[in-house]
Amino acid sequence: MGIRNVKTNLSSLTTMNSSPDQLRVLIASSHPLFAQGISSLLEKRPEMDTEVVGMVSTIDEAMDALKNLHPDLVIVDYDDDQVNREEFLARFVEGEGRLRVVLFSLKEGGDEAIVYDRRTMAASQIEDWLDGLSQRTGEPEPLPVEPDETPEQPKRRDSMRHLILAGLLVAVLIVGSYFLLTTIELLPEQASLQAKPIDDLFRLDFIAIAVLFSLIIGLMVYSIVVFRRRKGDETDGPHIEGNSRLEVVWTLVPLLFVLFLAYYGSVALGKTTAADPQPLRMDVIGTQWSWRFEYPAYGIISTEMVMPVNKQALLNLSSTDVIHSFWVPEFRVKQDLLPGEDFERELRVTPIEVGEYKVRCAELCGRNHYDMLAPVKVLSQADFDAWVEAQTGPVSDDPVLRGQAVTQQYGCLACHSTDGSEMAGPTWLGVYGSQEALNDGTSVTVDREYIIKSIREPGIQIVAGFQNIMPAGIGADLTDEQIEDVIAFIESLQ
Ligand code: HEC
Ligand SMILES: [Cu+2]
Structure with a gap:
């Protein structure tokens, strides 16, 4: 954990070795190829007066080599699992050895290597650390970090800037998408008392949709554009560790929101199912592919749904064949009609606007499902009474x-x-x-x-x-x- 990498190239090693004396290098790796690679890289730079004095693969061998070979620098093979690099660092950097130790990863084919440090530190601290390292070994010069190769770990100031910019983008998107959702008239006229609590839920839904959409798309687009890979950049992304505070927040906030939704939803359900003491009872029968409305109080059977305004209708819904669904969009409420005696369903609607609407079947029910429509007429009480009278007039004798x-x-x-x-x-x-x-x-x-x-x-x-x-x-x-x-x-x- 906490291993940061500092990418460097071999010219860094040149400056590392500015001492007039020869730099004696001990290699810690169990792979001869690693030693060969290092040696040939060093040979390519004769200005670096180095000599590979030996190769070890265990700490004991290294301790022996320390006594016999007097190395100045230990290069530890970062990719070799057999070499316990923690131990090397502990014994040589912090322990009695006080030697300069570098963790090294050789890149295939290139004049390039990655130098690691095992400690957790910010990018800005690395140079200090390198300073300290050279002081320990008496080396005057730190391992230089080239400016365009600073690790990708963002600085605090940068993070703040990204947070503000991305936050602004998300905020603009939220406002824009909410505005769009509420202005394209997704919801038809509110023609029933039950429509209001349902529309409140919809509004909440629109807010949630706008926030989630903007958060996801906004952050994604921002990242794609701002953090895209630049030409020639071959570095790994920064290693990011978990952030418990963030995780707690993104668990708690949705949890609270969902709990609130459950509460708010049940309050709305209570409102839409609230019963009037004296509703107008109607039987609504769905059949392939038509609707029938029966008024037991008046003995009327109708193919039109006629209702007095501002009076709650209690609908008993049933089907003669397959599942249908009663839906008048302006009333918002919706209920399936199920076949079978024991499966009658209830729905309460209180129309509040005189007008003409349409019942449409909202459950795919066969060939003419699309045409399973019936007119809905909401009338004033006087007009409704007149309709009842006309319907219950003397039966034709033909x-x-x-x-x-x-x-x-x-x-x-x-x-x-x-x-x-x-x-x-x-x-x-x-x-x-x-x-x-x-x-x-x-x-x-x-x-x-x-x-x-x-x-x-x-x-x-x-x-x-x-x-x-x-x-x-x-x-x-x-x-x-x-x-x-x-x-x-x-x-x-x-
Ligand atoms: C969902 C479609 C559908 C509905 C609604 C429907 N029928 Fe039919 N009906 C058919 C089909 C299909 C046939 C022919 C197949 C059969 O004999 O079962 C048929 C056959 C008939 C026949 C025999 C006709 C002939 O030419 O031999 C009669 C009579 C009939 N229906 C009466 C009714 C009556 C009365 C109603 C209303 C109460 C009704 N049907 C409703 C689909 C329907
Ligand atoms: Cu249907």
Whole structure:
């Protein structure tokens, strides 16, 4: 730990050896190649009056060599695991030897070497250290550190400057991206009481998005640009150790934020599900691919969702077939509709703006999912009362008209056309009394019996050329009288 490197080239060693006497070098390495490399590098510079006096690989050998060979400088092979460099430093630099010891890493092929010190020190301290080292050995000159080769460890002043610049960049990005997020109108009109707490959550979300985006992208772009590798720079990056204070901060801050979100989210959930004592009850039935809205208090079945303004509606949601999802973007709240008796779901909506909206299915539910829309009309209480009255007026005594109403209300027309065009199911135009080919090769006359069977048990006889996709639950709520009306309606389509 704490080993910093100072890159140097051999000319440094020249200046190191400015003593008039010959410099006696002892090499500590178990690899003969290392000694060869050092020797040939030294030979290339005759102005350096050096002599390699020996080679050792253990501290004991080194102690012997110290007595017999009297070296001035010990060059320790940094990359040799067999040489215990800590021991060398301890014994020679700080111990009784008081010799000049250099940790050396030879670079392949080049006139270049890396000199290491094992102690932790800032770049600015290195020169002092080198001074001290030369004083110990009586050498007058320190190992020079060339200016363009100062280690990459940034100075405090530099770090501060980077912090401020990067901080400014991030701040600008936060403001910019938050401004963008809030001005491109991601959120439609707020048309329900429940929309407000949800939008508060969204706003918080936008802030979190802006901060995280800017922090990540800003710091990344800053680093890519400012700390890019310059031409010719072959040095390693600085060795960076952990920073406990930073780690505590980046753990605690998100933790607190997430806890706050959990609290804030549950408060919002409480607000969106708050119950009025006397809500308007509605059953919302999703079916492939239409919506049905039933008002048990008035006996109304409608394909439009009509609601009085400023009155909470309590929706009971269910599906006749697959999973659908009730979503009116202006109301914000959203709820899945699940098939099966035991899976009714509740949703509370209090519309606060008179207007027209659209329910859209928010769960992919098959071929015509995209078209599973229904109008939503929020009316004043007076208009709503008038609508109720119109809907509950005297029932027509024409079975064809009644049958037509049933097929509209129950969404049959999402799959069956009355004009001969082909949809997901066979057209009803001219079908009554005709011969219908079935997919088992037989054929059947379309009569009263067959239609009843087709509605009650649609999976039994499948019309040739069509898939068995007619929802089994779609006719489950139809009374026998309603089916008679449907038959009359189909019969009328000739
Ligand atoms: C999701 C699409 C879909 C819906 C909704 C739907 N059907 Fe069908 N229906 C079909 C398909 C597909 C067939 C043909 C395959 C079959 O026989 O099951 C069919 C067949 C029929 C037939 C037999 C027609 C023929 O030409 O032989 C009748 C009658 C019928 N449906 C009535 C209804 C009624 C009434 C409703 C509304 C309560 C309804 N369907 C809703 C898809 C649908
Ligand atoms: Cu759907």
